[in-house]
Amino acid sequence: MEVPVKVWALLVLLNVCLETVPGYSNGKVQQACDDMTPMHGHQSSPDPPPYNITVDKSKFSPLEQIKVTLSAVPSENKAHFKGFLIEARNARNPNAGPVGSFTLLDPEISQLLQCGDREGAAVSHTSEASKTKVQVIWTAPQDAPSSVQFQVTVVQKYKLYWVRIQGPIVSLNGAPPLPPLPTAGQSAAKTTMAAGTLSDPFTSNDCGIKKSCLREPAGCDPQIDALCYFLSFRTEDASVVFELSGPAPGYISFALSTDKWMGEDDVYLCIKEDDHVDISAAYVQGRTHPVVASENVLRDTAWRLADGVIQCRFRRNIRIPDSYQNRSDLDEAHYLFMAHGRAEGGRTHRHDRQPLISTNPVLITGLPEDLTGSRSPLLIKFHAVFMLIAWMTTVSTGVIIARYFKPDWAETTLCGQRVWFQFHRALMLVTVLLTCIGFILPFMYRGGWSKRAGSHPYLGCTVMALALIQPVMALFRPAPDSSRRYIFNWLHLGTGTIAQVIAVVAICLGIHQQALLLPAPWSTGVLAGYVVWFVLADLVLELHRRGLFPIGQFLKNFEIHTENIQTEDKEEILFVPSENESYIKGHCFKKIVLAVYLCGNLGFLIILLATIGAV
Numbered sequence: 382m383e384v385p386v387k388v389w390a391l392l393v394l395l396n397v398c399l400e401t402v403p404g405y406s407n408g409k410v411q412q413a414c415d416d417m418t419p420m421h422g423h424q425s426s427p428d429p430p431p432y433n434i435t436v437d438k439s440k441f442s443p444l445e446q447i448k449v450t451l452s453a454v455p456s457e458n459k460a461h462f463k464g465f466l467i468e469a470r471n472a473r474n475p476n477a478g479p480v481g482s483f484t485l486l487d488p489e490i491s492q493l494l495q496c497g498d499r500e501g502a503a504v505s506h507t508s509e510a511s512k513t514k515v516q517v518i519w520t521a522p523q524d525a526p527s528s529v530q531f532q533v534t535v536v537q538k539y540k541l542y543w544v545r546i547q548g549p550i551v552s553l554n555g556a557p558p559l560p561p562l563p564t565a566g567q568s569a570a571k572t573t574m575a576a577g578t579l580s581d582p583f584t585s586n587d588c589g590i591k592k593s594c595l596r597e598p599a600g601c602d603p604q605i606d607a608l609c610y611f612l613s614f615r616t617e618d619a620s621v622v623f624e625l626s627g628p629a630p631g632y633i634s635f636a637l638s639t640d641k642w643m644g645e646d647d648v649y650l651c652i653k654e655d656d657h658v659d660i661s662a663a664y665v666q667g668r669t670h671p672v673v674a675s676e677n678v679l680r681d682t683a684w685r686l687a688d689g690v691i692q693c694r695f696r697r698n699i700r701i702p703d704s705y706q707n708r709s710d711l712d713e714a715h716y717l718f719m720a721h722g723r724a725e726g727g728r729t730h731r732h733d734r735q736p737l738i739s740t741n742p743v744l745i746t747g748l749p750e751d752l753t754g755s756r757s758p759l760l761i762k763f764h765a766v767f768m769l770i771a772w773m774t775t776v777s778t779g780v781i782i783a784r785y786f787k788p789d790w791a792e793t794t795l796c797g798q799r800v801w802f803q804f805h806r807a808l809m810l811v812t813v814l815l816t817c818i819g820f821i822l823p824f825m826y827r828g829g830w831s832k833r834a835g836s837h838p839y840l841g842c843t844v845m846a847l848a849l850i851q852p853v854m855a856l857f858r859p860a861p862d863s864s865r866r867y868i869f870n871w872l873h874l875g876t877g878t879i880a881q882v883i884a885v886v887a888i889c890l891g892i893h894q895q896a897l898l899l900p901a902p903w904s905t906g907v908l909a910g911y912v913v914w915f916v917l918a919d920l921v922l923e924l925h926r927r928g929l930f931p932i933g934q935f936l937k938n939f940e941i942h943t944e945n946i947q948t949e950d951k952e953e954i955l956f957v958p959s960e961n962e963s964y965i966k967g968h969c970f971k972k973i974v975l976a977v978y979l980c981g982n983l984g985f986l987i988i989l990l991a992t993i994g995a996v
Contacts, residue, residue: 408505414496417534425544431460434548452514461511464536467504472528484518527556540727579685589751626692631724637715647709651693658684664707676705714742735895760826761896767819771812772884779808785922816848840887847880911985918978
């Protein structure tokens with residue numbers, strides 16, 4: 382069953398790729414057949430287009446052909462174009478869709494498109510190569526309307542284009558003349574009022590009183606804090622006024638979602654363009670780039686740029702007609718997503734950090750409230766908690782007990798087994814259990830493998846494998862008096878040490894992942910402090926075990942001199958820790974070191990867990 386699943390996954394990925402192609406440079410823009418608007422996220426240029434549309438005749442009969450030419454105005458500098466879409470429309474009803482069909486004269490720069498069930502109903506570019514002239518042949522249909530107008534959308538560059546430039550009108554032979562319409566150079570594309578500039582920055586003074594607010598850090602005020610990410614909204618009559626603010630190199634945005642997973646969501650973008658901000662509504666289908674909506678649903682737009690902070694304000698009706706696709710009604714509860722990142726040429730890049738997501742669904746038209754949110758999903762937080770407890774506390778404590786307390790509890794038993802072994806086994810089983818649970822959680826959240834997490838998941842898989850090998854290896858360990866026992870001892874020690882080292886490296890990388898971005902650099906410092914603390918405790922106990930630690934040597938010398946024993950044999954007996962009081966004091970010293978280590982270890986752990994809970 383493996384092959385069909387993989388084939389199906391590849392087909393799905395291929396389908397997604399094909400669906401995202403129409404808005405880009407290969408000219409397969411069938412989705413734009415109706416409104417002829419590129420999905421570039423910008424408004425049609427209000428300037429007169431530097432292009433001409435001409436035809437070789439003004440009258441036609443059914444099935445007759447007309448040559449249509451799109452060319453750049455020679456007097457205009459750099460009046461080339463990269464993309465285009467040519468259609469013929471019923472001049473009396475231009476929104477009824479294209480009429481007739483086209484034939485290509487230069488297939489290298491132009492291609493036919495199918496609009497609805499009409500083959501060759503439109504012509505578009507084949508690449509983003511610069512062009513100054515395109516010619517095609519239009520064939521009138523058998524049931525041609527009395528008058529036909531040629532309309533063209535021309536893209537000079539990604540954020541500069543003209544939509545539905547209205548070209549010449551040709552009339553059916555014998556048909557009455559059509560009243561004058563806008564001439565070439567007048568765009569029929571929808572226009573919006575230019576966004577104004579905000580005179581003052583937003584403030585959080587009325588949060589929870591007159592408007593609802595989602596902020597990070599909690600309680601911040603965008604008026605005085607340049608690092609404040611801020612979203613507010615308030616209801617006015619049948620509309621809602623939104624305010625969005627935050628430091629970003631290219632854009633800030635928010636989305637309305639029915640769940641905590643991005644996809645099929647209503648998105649609103651504020652994109653920095655040189656010295657102004659473009660404000661637009663968009664939507665996402667799956668985990669793809671936002672697609673700017675062709676319908677304009679925003680009004681009263683305004684923006685402000687200052688000190689690297691983007692601020693924008695706009696108004697949107699509470700309810701949107703069903704004809705406006707992918708728009709959410711604001712009188713329904715949604716999770717709020719806030720994101721920011723880079724933008725280039727008007728196109729947004731993937732957000733720089735994990736989006737800030739509201740803790741609970743929010744009714745936009747509900748009572749004002751001060752909202753809370755988090756950038757880290759709950760499953761990822763639990764993943765981090767389980768891994769930290771396992772590899773910071775339980776495994777290190779189990780290692781210390783097995784390495785240094787075996788001689789002290791050699792004969793003491795618990796449930797039929799030696800005490801040190803019971804503690805060691807219990808702590809290691811807890812480590813394996815926590816690691817297994819923590820290992821599964823990211824896959825549950827992502828729904829598969831994360832391609833943007835760097836080496837962290839690979840290290841995590843290695844740690845998981847080594848953690849499972851250890852108990853399996855222990856099940857087949859030779860008897861204590863076996864000649865092969867030393868092989869097991871070295872393998873057990875080596876595997877455990879390698880797993881512990883790799884786990885620490887994986888944790889260091891994990892606390893700086895987008896899904897769990899702990900404050901830097903002090904979170905790294907806390908983790909480094911834990912490592913030093915463990916190494917220090919291990920070093921002290923190792924020196925003590927070898928009789929090199931000053932306190933242990935002092936206890937032994939103290940016993941020799943107070944007993945006033947001069948014989949060499951007796952002195953050697955006193956140095957045997959199992960047969961004198963210094964051993965008892967040495968055992969107490971080890972227990973003190975263990976207790977102090979656990980206190981410090983738990984301190985570091987609690988700090989990190991509290992930090993995870995706060996992000």
